[in-house]
Amino acid sequence: xxxxxxxxxxxxxxxxxxxxxxxxxxxxxxxxxxxxxxxxxxxxxxxxxxxxxxxxxxxxxxxxxxxxxxxxxxxxxxxxxxxxxxxxxxxxxxxxxxxxxxxxxxxxxxxxxxxxxxxxxxxxxxxxxx
Numbered sequence: 001x002x003x004x005x006x007x008x009x010x011x012x013x014x015x016x017x018x019x020x021x022x023x024x025x026x027x028x029x030x031x032x033x034x035x036x037x038x039x040x041x042x043x044x045x046x047x048x049x050x051x052x053x054x055x056x057x058x059x060x061x062x063x064x065x066x067x068x069x070x071x072x073x074x075x076x077x078x079x080x081x082x083x084x085x086x087x088x089x090x091x092x093x094x095x096x097x098x099x100x101x102x103x104x105x106x107x108x109x110x111x112x113x114x115x116x117x118x119x120x121x122x123x124x125x126x127x128x129x130x
Contacts, residue, residue, distance in 0.1 A: 007045075009054040011061045011073045012119045015041035018055045021118045022046045025096050028053075051081055074120025086111050086127035105129055 012018045015033070019041075022028040028046040035042065042060040046053055062068050083089065090103045090113050100122065101114035112126035 005052075007052045007054055008077075008079060009056055009061070010077070010119065010121060011058050011068065011071065011075070012055045013058055013073055015044050015055050015057050018118060019044045019046060022053070026093070026117075026123075049083070051083075053079070078114075078122040078124060080124045080126060083125055083127055086113070086125055089125055 016039075019028075019030050019033070023030055023046070026048065028048040031045040031047050031052070033041050033044040041057070043054065043056045046055070056064075058073055062071075087103065090099075093099065093115060098116045099113060100116050101112075101124075103111065103113040105111050106126075109129050110126040111129050112124050114122055114124040116122055
């Protein structure tokens with residue numbers, strides 16, 4: 001057995017608003033959406049470099065997994081994204097996103113910063129200090 005990748009599927013209130021944010025603010029590309037036609041989306045997948053994230057509407061996800069019925073979008077989840085060019089990405093996002101932890105060097109050898117997305121999820125972008 002071999003695990004290969006992990007792609008989070010995040011519960012969101014509005015899939016279209018979420019992909020618009022990830023595309024327009026964070027520079028992700030939209031890979032696919034469901035349904036493929038219509039105004040309201042149930043699910044979408046975005047990608048930037050090797051990082052993929054899926055988003056599923058709250059109603060759709062709670063229908064698929066009833067055990068989530070009492071959960072809310074955001075839910076204290078953080079995503080830690082390793083990257084290169086963290087200084088440039090910080091400069092790019094500084095005025096267009098909700099930066100909650102400004103860029104800094106950590107004791108564990110990373111230079112990183114954290115933003116809060118439109119659904120309350122926290123994304124930490126980090127680069128190893130060489």
